[in-house]
Amino acid sequence: MEESKELTGWLERVLEEFHGVKVQRKAARRMRIDIDADALPALLELLQGRAGYVHLSAISCVDWIDDGQFELVYHVLSYETGTLVSAHIRIARDPGVYLSVYDLYPPAAFFERDIHEMFGVYFEGSPDMEKFILTEWDGPPPMRKEFDTRAYVHATFDWQQYDPEWLREIRARGGGIVE
Amino acid sequence: MADKDKDKAIDIPVTAGQPAGGSPYAGVFDRLFDFCRARSLFLLHYCTGCGAIELPPAMTSRYDMERLGIQPMATPRQADILLVTGYVATKTLKRILLTYEQMPAPRYVIGICSCTVNGGMYWQSYATVKKLNEYLPVDMYIAGCMPRPEAVIAGLQQLMDKIEAGRANGWQDYYRRYDAYLGKQQALFGPRWQTPTDIVAEARRFELFGPGTLGAHTSLLDQYQQPLELPSEPVFGRQKDESGR
Amino acid sequence: MRPENYQAVSHPPSHEYELNIGPNHPGIEGNYALRLTLEGDIVVAARADAGYLHRGFEKLMEGRLWMQNIALVPRICVPDPAHMEICYALGVEMLGGLEVPARAQWIRVMQLELSRITAHLFYFGGVAATMGMYSNMFWGVADRDLVLDLFEEFTGGRVYSMFNVPGGVRRDLPDGFLGKLKALLDYLESRLEDYDNLFFSNYVVVHRSRGTGPMNRQQALEWGVTGPNLRATGLAFDVRRDDPYLVYDQIEFDIPTEEAGDALARILVRRRELQESIRILRQVAEQLPYIKGPVRCPLPNPLAWNVPAGDSYARVESSKGELAYYTVSNGGDKPWRVHIRGPSQMHAVQVLENLSVGSRIEDIAQIMFTLDACPPEVDR
Numbered sequence: 001m002e003e004s005k006e007l008t009g010w011l012e013r014v015l016e017e018f019h020g021v022k023v024q025r026k027a028a029r030r031m032r033i034d035i036d037a038d039a040l041p042a043l044l045e046l047l048q049g050r051a052g053y054v055h056l057s058a059i060s061c062v063d064w065i066d067d068g069q070f071e072l073v074y075h076v077l078s079y080e081t082g083t084l085v086s087a088h089i090r091i092a093r094d095p096g097v098y099l100s101v102y103d104l105y106p107p108a109a110f111f112e113r114d115i116h117e118m119f120g121v122y123f124e125g126s127p128d129m130e131k132f133i134l135t136e137w138d139g140p141p142p143m144r145k146e147f148d149t150r151a152y153v154h155a156t157f158d159w160q161q162y163d164p165e166w167l168r169e170i171r172a173r174g175g176g177i178v179e
Numbered sequence: 180m181a182d183k184d185k186d187k188a189i190d191i192p193v194t195a196g197q198p199a200g201g202s203p204y205a206g207v208f209d210r211l212f213d214f215c216r217a218r219s220l221f222l223l224h225y226c227t228g229c230g231a232i233e234l235p236p237a238m239t240s241r242y243d244m245e246r247l248g249i250q251p252m253a254t255p256r257q258a259d260i261l262l263v264t265g266y267v268a269t270k271t272l273k274r275i276l277l278t279y280e281q282m283p284a285p286r287y288v289i290g291i292c293s294c295t296v297n298g299g300m301y302w303q304s305y306a307t308v309k310k311l312n313e314y315l316p317v318d319m320y321i322a323g324c325m326p327r328p329e330a331v332i333a334g335l336q337q338l339m340d341k342i343e344a345g346r347a348n349g350w351q352d353y354y355r356r357y358d359a360y361l362g363k364q365q366a367l368f369g370p371r372w373q374t375p376t377d378i379v380a381e382a383r384r385f386e387l388f389g390p391g392t393l394g395a396h397t398s399l400l401d402q403y404q405q406p407l408e409l410p411s412e413p414v415f416g417r418q419k420d421e422s423g424r
Numbered sequence: 425m426r427p428e429n430y431q432a433v434s435h436p437p438s439h440e441y442e443l444n445i446g447p448n449h450p451g452i453e454g455n456y457a458l459r460l461t462l463e464g465d466i467v468v469a470a471r472a473d474a475g476y477l478h479r480g481f482e483k484l485m486e487g488r489l490w491m492q493n494i495a496l497v498p499r500i501c502v503p504d505p506a507h508m509e510i511c512y513a514l515g516v517e518m519l520g521g522l523e524v525p526a527r528a529q530w531i532r533v534m535q536l537e538l539s540r541i542t543a544h545l546f547y548f549g550g551v552a553a554t555m556g557m558y559s560n561m562f563w564g565v566a567d568r569d570l571v572l573d574l575f576e577e578f579t580g581g582r583v584y585s586m587f588n589v590p591g592g593v594r595r596d597l598p599d600g601f602l603g604k605l606k607a608l609l610d611y612l613e614s615r616l617e618d619y620d621n622l623f624f625s626n627y628v629v630v631h632r633s634r635g636t637g638p639m640n641r642q643q644a645l646e647w648g649v650t651g652p653n654l655r656a657t658g659l660a661f662d663v664r665r666d667d668p669y670l671v672y673d674q675i676e677f678d679i680p681t682e683e684a685g686d687a688l689a690r691i692l693v694r695r696r697e698l699q700e701s702i703r704i705l706r707q708v709a710e711q712l713p714y715i716k717g718p719v720r721c722p723l724p725n726p727l728a729w730n731v732p733a734g735d736s737y738a739r740v741e742s743s744k745g746e747l748a749y750y751t752v753s754n755g756g757d758k759p760w761r762v763h764i765r766g767p768s769q770m771h772a773v774q775v776l777e778n779l780s781v782g783s784r785i786e787d788i789a790q791i792m793f794t795l796d797a798c799p800p801e802v803d804r
Contacts (some may be wrong), residue, residue, distance in 0.1 A: 005761075027518070029667055030737060054645055057739070060750045073750065075737055079659075083665040086737060087259055107648030110773050118482075132773075133475035133803055134306075136270050136368075142483055149305045149483050156367070157309040158585035160297040225448045226455055228477065231798075232502050232583055235549070236572075239565045253450050268803075271455060271476045274447050300496065303487060306478045325583060 015043075016159035029083045037089040037098065044074065044087070044104055053078045053085060057100075061119050065145040068093045069119055074101070091121070100126035118143040209345065216259070216285070217342040220335075223258035224251040225278060228265020230292040230325045237328035244332050247339065255281040260338070263317075266294035266301055267308045269367060277366065279315050280376035284385065286350050287318045287338060292325050299324065313363045316349030342377070354382035358394030365396055371403045439463055443785075447476050451789030454502075454552060454799035456772065462785060469789075470772045470780035474735075477803040485762045490516055490590065491726035493759065498584045500764060501801050503546050506539035507742035509588040512762075515751040516590035516671060518736035527563050528592035528719045529670045529713070534605075534708045535587065536670075536740070537701040538575065541612070542568045543743035544698045547796055551691060553622055554789040555632050561626075567615060570608060577601065592720025602709050609702050609709070616699065624695055633687035637791035640685055647778065648770040651745025653795055655694045657685035663741035677704050687794040694796075702799040730757050743794045744768060766801025773802060 012093055015023050015033065021043075022034040024133045035043055047053040057075040067090075074087045091098050100123040112123040117131050120141035131137075140147050224234060237244050238251060252258045255278045263275060279288065290311050292307050293299040298309035311317055318341065321334035340348040353360060357378050379397060381386045445458045446450065452458065457473035480582065484801050485493050491545030497512045500507030517524060524532075545568040572582040578597050579585035587594050588707055623629055639649070644657045654661055660679040664672040680696035682689035733755040739748040745767025752761040772795070779791050 026736075055650075056648060057737075057746065057748055058750060058763065060761070060763040062752050063763045073735075075748070075750070079661050079666065084667070084737060084739070086735075105648070106646055106774065107770055110769055114769075132472075133474055133478050135473070136273070137306070139305070142480060147305075147483075149480065149487070149538075150303050151307045153303055153309070156305075157298070158313060160310045160312075162297070205432045223448075224450075228455070229502050231454075235546075235565045236569055237562065241566055241569050255448070266479065267479050268476055270478065271447065272474070278448055283788045299486065300499065301479045305483070305486055306480050327582065352666055 025043075029081075031083060031085045033085060033087045035087055035089055037091050040074070040087060040089050041099060041101060041104070044076065044101055047076055047085060048104055051078065052080050055079060056105035056107045056111075057084065059101075059108060059115065061115045061121060061143075063093075063145045064090075064120065065093070070096055070119065072098065072115075072121075075107075096121040097124065099124055102126050117141065120144065142152065208365060212360075213345050215302070217339040219288075220249045220259045220342075221252040221257060222260045222262055223255050223278065223282070224253070224262065225255075225264075225275070227263055227267060227271050227275065228292065228294065229263035233325050233328055233331065234264060235264070237331045242328040244335060247332070247335065249335055255279075256283065258282055259285075260287045260289055263288065263290050263295055263311060265292045266299060267311060268306050269308060270306075270394045272308050272314060273368065273372075276315060277374055280374050280378065282287075284350050284381075285347075287342070287347055288349060289334065289338060290320045291331065291334070292318045293322050294324075296320050296322060301362060308367075314360060314367075316352045316360075318347045318349045325415060341383050351385075351387050354378065354387040354392060356391035357382065357390035358391055358396050361400075362394070362396040365399065370399050373400050373403060392400055429691030429716075440468060445788065451554060451792075453793055453797055456797075456799040456802075458776070458780070458788065460780065460785070460788070465784050467780045467783055467785060467788065472568060472777055473755055474773070474799060474802045477800045479804070481804040482762055482764065484604045487758065489757055490729055490731055490759065492694045493762070494586055496588055498586060499799055499800075500804060501742070501744075501747075501766065502583075503583055503798065504539050504543040504743045506535045506588075507740050508764075509586065509746055510536060510670075511738050511740045511742075511747050511749045512751075513588045514740065515736050515738035515749040515762075516731060518738060519734055519751055519753050520590065520731045522591045522721055522723075524592050525717050525721060526671070527596075527715045527717045530708055530712055530715055531593050531597065531719065532588065533670050533672065533675070534705060534712075535579075535585070535593075535802075537704050537708070538571055539741045540701050541568055541698060541705075542571050542575075543796075544694050544701075545571075545744075547694060547793075548619070548623060548691070549795045551633075551790070554630070554793045557623070557629070558620075559592060563615075563619070563622070567612065570611070574601075574604060574608060577604070588722060589723070591723050592718070594720070596719050597712070602712060602744070605705065605709050609705055613699075613702055616695075616747075619695075624692065629691075630688060631795065633691060633790060634684070636687040636787050637783060637794065638686040639775075639779065643778075644685065647775050649745070649775055650770070651741065651767050652693045652697060652743075653690055653745065653771060653775070655679065655681045656689035658683045663746055667739055669738070669740060675704055675707050687790055690794045690796075694743075729755065730755055737782070742767060744798055744801070745771065764801075764804055766804070768796075768798040768801040771795045772799060792794050 015021050024032040026032050034041050049145055053076040055077040062071040065132055069090045072089050072091060075084055077084045082172040098121060099177050100112055102125060112126045113128055113132050114125060116129050117134050118141055236242055239255060261279055261282060296309040301307045319334055319338045321330055323330055379392060382392050440461055440463050443460045443462055445460060449455050455476040457470040459473055461465050462471040470677045484496060494509060497508045500508050546563040549564035552560030575585055576582045578601055579587040639657055641657045641659055644654050658681050660681050662679045665679060677700045680693055682693050731753045733753055735752045737748060737750050739746055747767060750763040750764040751759060754760040776792055776795060776797055780788055783791060
């Protein structure tokens with residue numbers, strides 16, 4: 001659609017005026033924007049109000065433990081053009097705190113709550129930061145890279161003892177396929 | 180494989196059933212009751228996990244388990260079989276234990292899908308339980324991921340044979356070794372874990388009180404139980420009389 | 425039911441009370457709980473309680489190879505597993521720059537539409553059961569079983585097929601399969617009239633579901649509603665048309681919409697989607713014999729396959745709404761992060777809570793079932 005190409009071209013020109021923005025066209029309907037954490041709410045407001053990106057598809061959190069940062073990705077979609085814009089920001093891992101975008105996009109409440117209990121990132125201004133899925137979990141936030149789920153499982157749970165006679169016979173014979 | 184071989188192969192620590200009471204005619208009535216029980220089982224359909232999607236085909240006309248006398252039932256108070264369909268998240272395990280203890284004895288547990296046996300697909304998961312029969316006694320496991328409706332019905336038929344032969348006595352094992360089960364539950368949920376059902380009193384009533392019923396873990400129950408307190412101010416306008424009640 | 429809850433509490437004279445529609449309940453789809461605050465029969469506030477089906481999928485997927493995750497992925501959405509597999513495969517293909525052969529794309533479309541049909545047939549049974557009619561469940565599950573027989577024939581598994589790999593599908597269709605598919609499509613179309621008489625034109629069903637849980641367009645867009653629930657409010661947005669994937673841009677199909685946005689509209693949209701899926705499948709069955717070629721592109725050894733670093737966002741239209749996978753790779757042989765955005769994350773939580781407020785308690789089950797809220801997608 002010619003209209004859509006014009007629209008996204010206009011968008012790209014406007015985005016260049018933001019400081020520290022890197023825009024990348026990844027595929028036909030995918031755009032990646034890397035931006036400073038402070039500038040994100042303004043970007044989202046611009047996308048929603050002026051460019052018609054009314055649908056927040058997801059907010060993802062990626063744990064870059066070697067860099068000491070969390071990467072938050074906001075995926076917003078425009079129904080008219082069908083383009084998805086992913087806005088990537090980085091926040092420091094240690095006081096993992098950021099602003100909530102609930103007043104712009106109400107679906108953000110679910111994702112922020114989910115990221116809070118899985119990663120430990122606190123979103124200021126989010127309506128509900130209570131635990132949702134892990135209400136009876138009192139360990140560290142499980143999606144962080146330092147949490148080793150296998151070690152936890154071996155420490156907490158027992159395994160079934162299964163030693164029937166037919167299996168012992170097979171082992172005594174040195175293993176192999178039974179006819 | 181013969182039935183006996185299957186029982187030998189799966190080594191579930193269930194003690195052999197003994198008829199309650201000492202009357203010489205107890206055995207006869209027990210056989211009759213077991214015969215009738217096996218033919219009229221109510222299934223508590225609590226969809227605890229993935230395997231629940233193959234239950235409607237097993238219940239409806241194509242594979243029809245109602246011809247075996249098995250019917251779904253919504254409330255645990257009238258159900259015989261607790262069907263643990265699939266993996267058990269730790270949050271769900273608490274509700275399964277509460278549900279299990281609400282069911283009237285004799286009650287049977289079937290663990291469907293491989294996740295109840297030994298963790299299955301989610302063996303690395305921090306949120307699922309690996310070995311179901313250390314938290315509550317399991318009478319039958321049906322392996323698969325997920326088992327076909329024919330496999331579910333074959334497992335139910337095997338359970339019916341087991342009930343009729345008087346060997347499905349997992350529920351008695353729960354009373355006889357309650358301390359061991361409670362210990363495992365408390366290890367997972369914390370020392371304050373308790374359910375509203377008084378298992379020890381029920382064990383005494385059913386004459387299934389054994390040396391394994393009380394122990395270190397059941398003593399924690401008394402410690403953390405809170406007595407009922409009456410309200411200090413009137414409720415709904417009720418006036419307190421002289422005795423203060 | 426804990427001893428501490430047995431204490432009598434003095435209630436304010438507002439007649440409000442809390443009711444926990446807990447996980448073991450036939451009016452709740454799956455293993456999920458709702459905490460309602462009621463005043464008589466009217467719901468004043470609702471709060472969803474999830475986590476009963478949590479397995480930590482995203483953590484598990486970080487510990488397995490790219491190919492091993494195919495076994496995990498269909499188990500996230502139980503009634504509709506093909507969409508999950510294909511969305512994951514699309515995400516990995518976008519990362520790895522894999523080119524899926526044409527024949528594999530058409531077979532994937534066939535899988536997706538068959539899976540959509542099974543999900544909708546199950547849906548009709550569930551919705552009817554909330555209104556007290558159980559025959560529809562029997563019919564729906566029986567017809568769904570015939571479709572599952574087809575699944576078993578070409579993939580080997582009734583429910584969890586694990587048939588898709590990044591780069592294509594595992595094997596080609598068996599001989600005579602397309603004839604069976606066409607026979608099944610004829611059968612399903614002939615059954616639609618019976619379903620109309622039983623369910624869709626049923627006086628009780630229509631009057632019971634009309635006006636239940638109404639949602640207008642603005643609310644739907646604000647709450648992030650997608651899929652058939654959005655189309656029931658009148659907006660014809662469909663990922664297959666707006667953001668086409670696989671070969672949907674070469675297939676002719678309509679996007680059915682309804683205007684009312686209530687439970688009846690949601691049911692009728694899905695009934696017409698079932699017809700559209702049959703139409704798509706007929707086109708696929710016609711085209712497949714003429715599309716020859718391999719069914720998967722050559723892949724390196726799965727045990728040592730390093731996908732190039734980057735991220736991708738794959739979206740598909742599942743039977744419940746917009747399903748998306750955000751996959752991040754750091755150049756290794758295991759995913760660095762996979763984030764699953766299931767449609768029920770909006771529908772079962774915020775939309776359900778918002779629509780419950782003001783409705784009667786007997787309509788809660790109907791609202792949850794007509795929204796097609798699938799708890800395993802919420803909990804992952």
